[in-house]
Amino acid sequence: MSDEFLQPGNTTRRIQSGGRERSYHVHVPPGHDGARPMPVVLAFHGATSNGRLMEVFCGLSDQADQEGFLAVYLNGTGNQPNVLTWNGGDCCGYAKNNQVDDVAFVHDMLADLAKVAAADPARIYAAGMSNGAQMVYRLAAEMADRIAAVAAVAGPMGLETVRPARPISVLHFHGTDDRFAPYQGGVGERSVYGASFRSVEHTIRAWIHANECPPEPRVEFFPDKVGDGTVIWRKTYGPGKAGSEVALVVVEDGGHTWPGRPPLPAQLGKSTMNISANDWIWQFFLRHPLRY
Numbered sequence: 001m002s003d004e005f006l007q008p009g010n011t012t013r014r015i016q017s018g019g020r021e022r023s024y025h026v027h028v029p030p031g032h033d034g035a036r037p038m039p040v041v042l043a044f045h046g047a048t049s050n051g052r053l054m055e056v057f058c059g060l061s062d063q064a065d066q067e068g069f070l071a072v073y074l075n076g077t078g079n080q081p082n083v084l085t086w087n088g089g090d091c092c093g094y095a096k097n098n099q100v101d102d103v104a105f106v107h108d109m110l111a112d113l114a115k116v117a118a119a120d121p122a123r124i125y126a127a128g129m130s131n132g133a134q135m136v137y138r139l140a141a142e143m144a145d146r147i148a149a150v151a152a153v154a155g156p157m158g159l160e161t162v163r164p165a166r167p168i169s170v171l172h173f174h175g176t177d178d179r180f181a182p183y184q185g186g187v188g189e190r191s192v193y194g195a196s197f198r199s200v201e202h203t204i205r206a207w208i209h210a211n212e213c214p215p216e217p218r219v220e221f222f223p224d225k226v227g228d229g230t231v232i233w234r235k236t237y238g239p240g241k242a243g244s245e246v247a248l249v250v251v252e253d254g255g256h257t258w259p260g261r262p263p264l265p266a267q268l269g270k271s272t273m274n275i276s277a278n279d280w281i282w283q284f285f286l287r288h289p290l291r292y
Contacts, residue, residue, distance in 0.1 A: 005034025
C-alpha cells in the first residue's frame with residue numbers, strides 16, 4: 001500500500017495493461033481515511049459510452065456516499081474516447097474485434113487500486129449496463145476468486161456456458177420492451193452493432209446450473225406505485241451451493257434503461273421509477289461477500 005491514499009472525491013488513474021494505456025475513475029466517499037478497508041463496486045459502461053458517462057447514467061457515486069464504498073468506473077477501448085466497448089464474449093465493437101483482454105485489465109486495475117486505496121478483498125463487486133453487463137458476466141465466469149457477486153442491467157450474457165471457480169451470486173435487471181438487447185434474444189431493432197444477443201432466459205438458466213440452485217423460483221410482484229406504466233416482478237432462485245442465489249428483476253414495458261434513473265438519452269425507452277436498481281444492487285451485494 002502506498003502512503004498516498006486517494007482523497008474523497010473523484011480521481012482518474014492510468015495504467016498499462018496488455019500493451020495499452022488503460023484508465024479508470026475512482027469515486028471515494030466523504031470521510032474515508034484511506035486506511036479502513038472498504039467495499040468496492042466496479043461499474044462497467046455500455047457500448048459507445050465511457051466511465052464518466054456511466055457515473056452520470058447510473059448514479060452509483062451517490063449510493064457510494066450514502067453506503068460507504070468505493071465506486072470505480074472503468075473505461076473500455078475504442079478509436080474515440082467517448083465510444084468505448086468491452087470484450088464481453090460475443091460482443092461488442094472494437095474490443096471484441098481486436099480481442100482486447102479486458103479480464104486482464106480488471107486484474108491490473110485492482111492491483112493498481114490496491115496501491116492507493118484500502119479495498120476489502122472479500123467485498124469487491126461488479127455491476128454493468130448493456131455491453132458492460134456482458135463484461136460483468138465474464139468476470140463472474142473467469143474471476144469468481146476475486147469478484148464476490150455481480151449485477152447486470154439490460155445486458156444478456158455473451159457466453160454460451162459458464163464454469164466459475166466457485167458459486168457466485170447474480171442479479172439481473174431487464175425490460176420487456178428493450179429494443180437494443182431484446183429480452184427474448186436476437187438482434188434489437190435499435191441495435192448499434194447488429195449483435196445477436198442470447199436471451200435473458202439463457203443467461204439465468206446458465207447461472208442456475210452453475211450455482212446448483214433449485215429450478216423453481218420464488219416469485220414476487222411489485223405494483224406500479226408511481227404511475228409510470230411499469231410493473232416489477234422478481235424471480236429468485238436459491239439458495240444454491242455455498243448460499244448463492246440467482247435473481248431476475250423483470251421490468252414490464254421497460255426499455256434499455258437503469259431502473260430508478262431517467263433514460264439518457266430518451267430513445268433508450270421507458271425507465272421505471274418504481275424501484276431503484278442502485279438500492280437493490282447494494283442490498284444484494286451486502287448479502288453476498290466473498291467467503292474464503
